[in-house]
Amino acid sequence: MSENVLNFQKKREETIEKKRRSFERLLFQNFLGAYTVIDAHETVYPVELIDISQDGCLFQIPWNFNKDKKFNDDFEIKMRMYFTKHSYIPVIVNIRYGKEFVDSDGQTYMHYGCEFDKSLPSFDAMRNFINFMYSFAEHSAIDKGDVKTYFL
Incomplete structure (x- = not known):
């Protein structure tokens, strides 16, 4: 009988996580640009953010x-x-892993999972931004056009 009991808290957390990832994709594709300094000549290269968390x-x-x-x-x-x-906000990350990834369009990428250096003063701004994204995912609602809005 206990197999049929729904865990509403777990379902709620899954829904919030799905909304957060969707919001992240929208932000990363349209709003937040990420670039990195990769070589010794201090050349800046664009990278595509996939996911972000406090860590x-x-x-x-x-x-x-x-x-x-x-x-x-x-x-x-x-x-x-x-x-x-x-x-921009400068941050430092340390690579924790890298793995090849082939996207649905056939393009091959290298995915890098990184850990933030939280000792930098500038990380406070990133921490606040990440907290906002999590809070937005938890408390935001989808506008389905069911209520008229009037602006003065």
Whole structure:
């Protein structure tokens, strides 16, 4: 009989997580730009953020097995999280893992899971942004157009 009992808390958490990931994709594709300094010449490269949490982030870069070199675990990367065209929050991440990923369009990427260096003062701004994303996912509602809105 207990197999048929629904765990509403677990279902609620799953729904919130689904909304958070959807909101993240929208933000990462349309609002938040991420760039990283990868080489010794301080060249800035774009990366695509996939996921973000209080502990770290997951990003991807196009990958060619024959010519690209994989980052080692614990490799430190300086990242710039752009919120406007000219302003960003600097963060430092350490690579925890890297794995090849083939997207549905056939393009191959390298996914890197990273851990944030939380000792940087600038991480406080990222922490607040990440908290906002989690809170937004929990408390936001979908506008289904069922109520008229009037603006003065």
